[in-house]
Amino acid sequence: MNAHYELPLEDAGYSFGFLDEYAKKEVRRCILKAIAIPGYQTPYASREMPMGRGFGTGGLQLTLSLIGADDTLKVIDQGSDDSVNAVNLRQFVQLTCPGVAVTEKTQEATLIQSRHRIPEKMLTEQQILVLQVPYPDALVVVEPSEARRKVMHGEADYSRLLVKLYEDVVRFDEITISHRYPTRLNGHYVIDPSPIPRWDVPRLHQSPALVLLGAGREKKIYAVPPYTVAEPLVFDDIAFRVEDFRDANGQRIACRCCGSTVSFLDELIDDAGNVTHQCSDSSYCEEEQETISARKQA
Amino acid sequence: MKNEMTMVEVDIWHPAQQQQMFRSLLDAFSYPGRIQTCSQQAEPSLALLAALLDGQTTLSDPQDMLEESIWPKLEAQRVPSELAAFVLLDGSHAPEFVPSLGTLEEPEGGATLLLRVASLHDDDSAVLRMRLSGPGIREAVSISVDGLHQDWIDARNDWVSSFPLGVELVLCDAKNFVALPRTTRIEIGGAA
Numbered sequence: 174m175n176a177h178y179e180l181p182l183e184d185a186g187y188s189f190g191f192l193d194e195y196a197k198k199e200v201r202r203c204i205l206k207a208i209a210i211p212g213y214q215t216p217y218a219s220r221e222m223p224m225g226r227g228f229g230t231g232g233l234q235l236t237l238s239l240i241g242a243d244d245t246l247k248v249i250d251q252g253s254d255d256s257v258n259a260v261n262l263r264q265f266v267q268l269t270c271p272g273v274a275v276t277e278k279t280q281e282a283t284l285i286q287s288r289h290r291i292p293e294k295m296l297t298e299q300q301i302l303v304l305q306v307p308y309p310d311a312l313v314v315v316e317p318s319e320a321r322r323k324v325m326h327g328e329a330d331y332s333r334l335l336v337k338l339y340e341d342v343v344r345f346d347e348i349t350i351s352h353r354y355p356t357r358l359n360g361h362y363v364i365d366p367s368p369i370p371r372w373d374v375p376r377l378h379q380s381p382a383l384v385l386l387g388a389g390r391e392k393k394i395y396a397v398p399p400y401t402v403a404e405p406l407v408f409d410d411i412a413f414r415v416e417d418f419r420d421a422n423g424q425r426i427a428c429r430c431c432g433s434t435v436s437f438l439d440e441l442i443d444d445a446g447n448v449t450h451q452c453s454d455s456s457y458c459e460e461e462q463e464t465i466s467a468r469k470q471a
Numbered sequence: 472m473k474n475e476m477t478m479v480e481v482d483i484w485h486p487a488q489q490q491q492m493f494r495s496l497l498d499a500f501s502y503p504g505r506i507q508t509c510s511q512q513a514e515p516s517l518a519l520l521a522a523l524l525d526g527q528t529t530l531s532d533p534q535d536m537l538e539e540s541i542w543p544k545l546e547a548q549r550v551p552s553e554l555a556a557f558v559l560l561d562g563s564h565a566p567e568f569v570p571s572l573g574t575l576e577e578p579e580g581g582a583t584l585l586l587r588v589a590s591l592h593d594d595d596s597a598v599l600r601m602r603l604s605g606p607g608i609r610e611a612v613s614i615s616v617d618g619l620h621q622d623w624i625d626a627r628n629d630w631v632s633s634f635p636l637g638v639e640l641v642l643c644d645a646k647n648f649v650a651l652p653r654t655t656r657i658e659i660g661g662a663a
């Protein structure tokens with residue numbers, strides 16, 4: 174990304190959100206259809222962005238089409254507000270959207286763009302979550318032809334995907350998919366929910382907040398509308414399970430920083446070679462630490 | 472109608488106002504049945520068209536509800552109602568055509584119909600009562616409408632019966648609007 178990028182001024186002198194108004198309108202029309210057809214990968218004409226595809230251009234185009242001067246934006250990458258990618262995207266939006274506030278606190282944000290995680294803190298109806306998607310089509314592992322995949326999706330024919338999942342089960346005795354767990358919306362379309370861990374998948378179910386997913390390279394937008402049934406694909410005899418953070422004694426492992434035993438943990442190996450655990454959602458972890466120190470002072 | 476539609480159009484052509492209008496419509500689509508109040512000094516139906524349309528999309532106005540002078544500003548291509556992505560209609564008249572419903576492979580081709588009605592109510596006080604459930608609705612809600620021909624709802628329920636094909640309805644009165652995407656189950660009769 175070019176930090177010295179200059180804003181293009183339109184004829185009217187109005188410039189906000191980098192994209193021209195035609196590009197925004199197209200994305201907006203697609204978003205509405207994506208909500209009306211939960212999980213359907215709505216095609217749009219992805220625009221060139223001043224950064225390579227794969228750096229969240231799909232998510233960024235959604236954010237820029239949604240955002241207004243009264244929004245408060247949070248950008249996270251793998252749970253962190255401070256990673257290079259998150260900082261770059263946030264700075265780009267600040268540069269191109271004058272007046273927009275930014276925050277690291279989940280509950281202060283009206284718009285959250287994220288890669289690989291859903292915030293630990295429960296989202297509300299006043300918030301929109303935008304997820305960056307590298308591979309939008311859950312069927313790509315069983316069918317190379319997009320034309321045929323579109324028919325399969327339309328007919329909600331996921332028998333081959335289920336067979337593929339079942340082969341996994343037979344071989345490994347459980348469903349080994351760690352990320353991008355195929356998830357069915359409103360009893361029809363199966364989506365790739367982006368590379369979020371299994372931990373985050375149940376949060377899509379009956380979410381108070383709208384979740385929008387954008388794939389810049391594949392030029393697709395899809396949605397998990399609020400209060401919608403979102404079910405991970407499962408078999409009768411094998412339940413869906415989120416990651417298990419218990420130690421050898423069956424104790425739930427706590428975050429080394431805040432002590433939380435209810436968050437998704439990243440595994441870290443320190444200099445001495447010891448394995449430690451820490452909240453993946455850094456903003457959640459910091460707030461937990463603040464709460465604890467406030468309690469100690471009281 | 473024509474007079475109302477051209478009365479004040481202050482800022483509906485400004486990108487910042489269109490962004491706000493879009494966000495209201497986004498809320499309407501996300502939470503079907505929640506009646507949104509138009510923040511603009513214009514009829515919601517016109518403000519919504521201004522926010523959504525450009526030369527890349529198609530519009531039909533079979534009852535000539537729009538002033539001719541509005542068309543160039545909207546930029547949309549004028550096509551027959553059966554083919555249009557957006558159709559502006561007077562909801563008090565029964566439907567006289569079948570809109571585009573999309574296809575199995577491309578269900579986004581289903582039309583968005585903007586129906587001008589007399590008034591929208593979030594209670595049972597108006598003539599046509601509807602009970603709504605489905606995605607975006609946590610617990611079933613009831614709304615009621617004056618100035619909407621019941622055949623619209625019967626026809627719409629038929630058009631959305633083979634998901635993913637279908638249409639989206641946006642009901643607009645003089646100040647408010649409400650969205651009924653194809654996934655919303657509509658039962659006529661209100662609160663049971």
Ligand SMILES: [Zn+2]
Pocket residue numbers: 428429430431432433451452457458459461
């Ligand atoms: Zn922590």
